[in-house]
Structure formats: C-alpha cells, structure tokens
Amino acid sequence: TSGQFSGKIAVITGAAGTIGLAVAEHLASLGADIALLDLQKDKLEDAATKVRQYGSTVRPYVCDVTDAQCVNSTTEQVVSDFGKIDFLFNNAGFQGAFAPIQDYPEEDFNRVIQINVCGAFHVLQAVARQMVAQKSGAIVNTASMAGVQGPPNMAAYGASKFAIVGLTQTASKDLAPHNIRVNAISPAFMGPGPMWDMQVEKQAKAKTQYFSTDPETVAKQMIGSVPMRRYGNISEIPGVVSFLLSDAASYMTGVNLPIAGG
Ligand code: NAD
Structure with a gap:
C-alpha cells in the first residue's frame, strides 16, 4: 500500500483492545504492515480482520506480555515473518481494582504491576534488541494521566503508570545512541x-x-x-501516536504527551 508509513512494520500490544485497535487501524491506513499482539485470541482475530481492510499485511499473535519467554519468541516470530520492526506501540494494560490504599487487594496490586510494568518492560526489551541490531526504531509506550498525578483509589494503576513514565525516560537515554526514540502518551478520561x-x-x-x-x-x-x-474520544489518540512514531517527531525522545483536554 502507499502512504506515509508504507514499508514500515509496526508491533502493537493490547491490539485487541479499544486504543490498540484504533491505533492499528490508523497506522494501517497510513500504509504500515502490522503485528497485532494480545492475550484474547477471538478478539484478536476480529481486530486483525478489521485492520486488514486498509490493505496492508496484518498478522495476529496471541501473547501474554507477563511471560517474558513468550514475548521473546513472539518477537522473533514477528521478525521472521516481517523482516524487521520499525515501530512499537507498547500499550497492553489493565486497570485493576478501585479501593483506598488501606483496603487495596494485594493480589490485584501484583497483577496490575505484572501486566503494566513487567509486561511493558518485557516487550520494550525484546523489541529494543531488534531495533538496536537494525540501528533504528521508534517506540511509544501507553502511560496515563494516572502516571502524572496519582488518582484516588488506584494505587496499583497509578504506580504502574508512573513506572511507565520512568521506563520511557530511561529507555530513551539507553536507546538514543542506537537511533531509537522512546516516548509515551498519557490519555486521561476517554x-x-x-x-x-x-x-x-x-x-x-x-x-x-x-x-x-x-x-x-x-x-x-x-x-x-x-x-x-x-x-476525550478514542479517535483523538491515534494521530498523537503516529506523530510520535513519525519523522515529524525526529528530535523528540523521553517525552510523555498528555491527551487530557488541558
Ligand atoms: P482495553 O481493555 O480495551 O485494552 C487492553 C488490551 O490489553 C486488551 O485487549 C487486553 O486483552 C490486553 N491485555 C491485557 N493483559 C494482557 C497481557 N497480559 N498480555 C497481552 N495483552 C494483554 O483498554 P484500553 O483502554 O484500550 O487500554 C489500552 C492502554 O491504554 C492501557 O495501557 C491502559 O492502561 C491505557 N489507558 C487507557 C485509558 C482509557 O481511558 N481507556 C486512559 C489512559 C490510559
């Protein structure tokens, strides 16, 4: 397909979810070929069918981001299928419980941190290794305004999204010498x-x-x-992601862009 991202390969996690799918459709509409990763097989197949309508190559991969081995083998499979990875939208996430900290369920806290922090780290690491070998790439992590100002009743989610902002800043420094940019978006109420x-x-x-x-x-x-x-409408997110992935943002790295209505 022709378009701004024609010939580019994008990996998207949480791709069967609302934001992941919206970004996948947008990047496909700009001509990118896309690897869709998610835990939910059926939703993922539906998402792949939708994204294929834009005419680019789209492949679904069932992958639990909390499982580092699965993330590594899936990343290898993506590279073997597509040849390279230009873009990563590191977006899988889980909101968890709502309760004041003194009542917050410990099990839930661990689950949120496993998915949102450890999962995001596994994907960032696996894809960064490929991008370092290529000497190029652009990454966008999904943080949240909950990672900018801790919201009440969301101890795990807030902590996890603060961690994403931290991971973004550190990864941007570690990967800058390798021609790889790492930024984040922080949606608020969508x-x-x-x-x-x-x-x-x-x-x-x-x-x-x-x-x-x-x-x-x-x-x-x-x-x-x-x-x-x-x-905010979900449709107000994909353009910000494609901007950060594109050469229009070629001198931006380590940034966390709020999508929050002010
Ligand atoms: P969603 O629930 O629609 O999508 C999340 C997707 O992640 C789901 O398809 C789910 O299957 C997948 N997922 C969950 N755990 C996984 C795992 N272990 N391995 C692989 N995939 C897994 O939610 P969404 O709103 O599209 O959320 C996407 C991202 O945006 C998340 O990181 C979320 O925290 C963040 N966010 C959302 C909002 C909002 O209001 N929607 C606001 C700020 C940030």
Missing part, C-alpha cells in the same frame, strides 16, 4: 463506552470524599475537572 462507564461506576462504589456514590454525579465531577469540559 469515552464513551465500557471503560468510561466502568471507571465512573467503580469510583462511585469506592465511596471516598473525592467522588459521589452516584455514578451519574461521578461522571459530572470527572468532566468538571477537565478544562475542556468533556471526555
């Missing part, structure tokens, strides 16, 4: 849809001074805290 509804409901159920116990009021409180007075 909607409409199940993620928005779940967040609103869980904050209401957490019963803290920060939010009402009525979900409709919580939604108003959240939107009221945004200078632009609305939540």
Whole structure:
C-alpha cells in the first residue's frame, strides 16, 4: 500500500483492545504492515480482520506480555515473518481494582504491576534488541494521566503508570545512541463506552470524599475537572501516536504527551 508509513512494520500490544485497535487501524491506513499482539485470541482475530481492510499485511499473535519467554519468541516470530520492526506501540494494560490504599487487594496490586510494568518492560526489551541490531526504531509506550498525578483509589494503576513514565525516560537515554526514540502518551478520561462507564461506576462504589456514590454525579465531577469540559474520544489518540512514531517527531525522545483536554 502507499502512504506515509508504507514499508514500515509496526508491533502493537493490547491490539485487541479499544486504543490498540484504533491505533492499528490508523497506522494501517497510513500504509504500515502490522503485528497485532494480545492475550484474547477471538478478539484478536476480529481486530486483525478489521485492520486488514486498509490493505496492508496484518498478522495476529496471541501473547501474554507477563511471560517474558513468550514475548521473546513472539518477537522473533514477528521478525521472521516481517523482516524487521520499525515501530512499537507498547500499550497492553489493565486497570485493576478501585479501593483506598488501606483496603487495596494485594493480589490485584501484583497483577496490575505484572501486566503494566513487567509486561511493558518485557516487550520494550525484546523489541529494543531488534531495533538496536537494525540501528533504528521508534517506540511509544501507553502511560496515563494516572502516571502524572496519582488518582484516588488506584494505587496499583497509578504506580504502574508512573513506572511507565520512568521506563520511557530511561529507555530513551539507553536507546538514543542506537537511533531509537522512546516516548509515551498519557490519555486521561476517554469515552464513551465500557471503560468510561466502568471507571465512573467503580469510583462511585469506592465511596471516598473525592467522588459521589452516584455514578451519574461521578461522571459530572470527572468532566468538571477537565478544562475542556468533556471526555476525550478514542479517535483523538491515534494521530498523537503516529506523530510520535513519525519523522515529524525526529528530535523528540523521553517525552510523555498528555491527551487530557488541558
Ligand atoms: P482495553 O481493555 O480495551 O485494552 C487492553 C488490551 O490489553 C486488551 O485487549 C487486553 O486483552 C490486553 N491485555 C491485557 N493483559 C494482557 C497481557 N497480559 N498480555 C497481552 N495483552 C494483554 O483498554 P484500553 O483502554 O484500550 O487500554 C489500552 C492502554 O491504554 C492501557 O495501557 C491502559 O492502561 C491505557 N489507558 C487507557 C485509558 C482509557 O481511558 N481507556 C486512559 C489512559 C490510559
């Protein structure tokens, strides 16, 4: 296919999810060939079918990012299938429970850190090794505004996203000598849809001074805290990712760009 990213190979994790799929479709529309990685096989097949409509080569890979061996073998398989990796959108993530820290379930804390931090590290490391060998590449990690200012009731998620910002800064320094840029995006409240509804409901159920116990009021409180007075649409994310991956951002590395309505 022809396009800005024609001939480029992109790896996307969490590719069966809302943001991963939206970014995959956008990069495919710009001509990139895409390796889609996710844990959920059926959703992944559906995502691959959607992304193929843009005409580029798309291959699904079932891979649990918490399993370093699986990440390494999948990365090798991607390189053997596509020949190289130009772009990584390191995006798989899990929100976890909503509870004040004194009640936060330990098991859930460990799970969130395993997926969001260890998983992101495994993928970053495996793909960086390939990019170092190629002497080029661009990476975008999905952080969150929860990794910029710790939100109430989200101890694990907030900590995990602060870690992503840290990983981004360190990786950007380690990989700069190898012509590889590493940046992050930090979406805030995105909607409409199940993620928005779940967040609103869980904050209401957490019963803290920060939010009402009525979900409709919580939604108003959240939107009221945004200078632009609305939540972001998923469609407002992919263009920021493609910008950071593109040569338009050739002198940007180690940056965390908020997508947060101010
Ligand atoms: P989503 O739940 O729709 O997608 C997440 C995807 O990650 C799912 O398809 C899931 O199967 C996959 N995944 C989970 N654990 C995995 C594992 N161990 N191995 C491989 N894949 C795994 O959620 P989303 O909103 O698309 O989230 C994408 C990223 O954006 C996450 O990192 C999330 O923390 C971040 N984020 C989302 C929002 C939001 O409001 N939607 C805001 C800020 C940041």
